[in-house]
Amino acid sequence: MGCNLAFAALVQSEVENIIGKTAKDFFPEHIANENVIIDKKVLKDFKTLSSEFILHPNSNQMKHILLNKTAYKNIDGSVGGIVCVMDDITQLVQQKQFLIQQNKLAEMGDMIAAIAHQWNEPLVELSAQVQDIQTSYLLGELKDANVQDFVNDSMIQIQYMSKTLSDFRNFLKSSRRKKLFSISKALNEINEIIGRQVFYLNIIMSFNYENKNEEILIYGYENEFKQVLLNIINNAKHKLKDMQKDENTQKYKIDINIKRCDLHNQIEICDNGKSIDENIIDDIFNPYFTTKKNGTGLGLYMAKIIIEDKMQGSINVKNMDEKVIFTIKIPHKIGMI
Structure with a gap:
């Protein structure tokens, strides 16, 4: 393995300590093994392959890396090796995650407005039922059947409102x-x-x-x-x-x-x-x-x-x-x- 100063900085080592070593000396086993598979495909098909992985240079850092590999030939046509270009795309990934979060907040605002709209009708219905039951009570006309009808109708409206909340919650997941x-x-x-x-x-x-x-x-x-x-x-x-x-x-x-x-x-x-x-x-x-x-x-x-x-x-x-x-x-x- 050969490298430039940027790669040496990424793996927090010196160039002279990297030359001649393999990916297994600097990356976790699963990343190194994945790179071995990619290398074989690159050498077989002579196509550029890309992959992404997360690297932890130390306990306080996490970097998103974009890896591009392509094979090259010597003047005589024999396989010379593989050129690997690594880009630190951490900032791009963070920006995308930030945009996703912003969009989620905007969606939640729309959803809250929609919930308010959906709830308006059952709330009006519940309000009317409460006023009816109160009027019947004040006039001495309240009967057991009226109370049962009120409970049944109210539960229908409440269940509808609960279902609305559940639908919106599932929608945002x-x-x-x-x-x-x-x-x-x-x-x-x-x-x-x-x-x-x-x-x-x-x-x-x-x-x-x-x-x-x-x-x-x-x-x-x-x-x-x-x-x-x-x-x-x-x-x-x-x-x-x-x-x-x-x-x-x-x-x-x-x-x-x-x-x-x-x-x-x-x-x-x-x-x-x-x-x-x-x-x-x-x-x-x-x-x-x-x-x-x-x-x-x-x-x-x-x-x-x-x-x-x-x-x-x-x-x-x-x-x-x-x-x-x-x-x-x-x-x-x-x-x-």
Whole structure:
């Protein structure tokens, strides 16, 4: 093994003490063994391979390392060895984690607003029932049957409120591993959360399946996927709500179109509100980019990370026929086609 000063600093040693040694002398056994496997693949295929690992130079430090390895040949065509480039990406990882946390806080704010909206109706109903029971008592008309009806009706409202809290709590949980899940079930849960808000804003939201009899399964992180869809639908809802202040005649719609393609499942989210300015449409997935007054500019950035980095899919947006269309494609799991 040979190295430069940067590598020597990373492993907290001197260059002369590193030359001639192997990865096992400087890295934990599991990292060294993984590198041996990578080396064999690099020498066999002559392709550059990348990997990431966490290194603890000392008890007070933790570094995220990006490793790129490629083989090289001598002038005579024989294998000369492997060149390894290591980058300390700790700061980038920390920045991404910070952005994720910021986005989570923004999502929680939206969720709290949604909970308040969902609870409004049962709270009004409970208030009316309490007033009715009080009036009956003051008038001397309160009967055992009235009390039992009050208890039964109140418990229905309380159970609904409890279920709402449970739904929102589950929605915000991070999925620990990839799994197969039903897209129709995911969309039904999204509708439970945002459907009433959309309805009260006189926005028509529809879920359109190309084949209504086919159960479409997606392989990935279920809760994160639902958060992506909810974020896009929420953005459309806010935009259409603002437009209603100026135009009361147009019927505003959010259409979610779902179909199974040969290589992937596709979800389109379309709204018939104002088109996105073509000068900025390529920037909307960038971190901190927002056109909303109090927006964080993180929702669509996180959507891109979830769909493309975590689920190996794609997400894009375009204007078409006075509509804004977000298209998400998630590849089929191997063995499902």
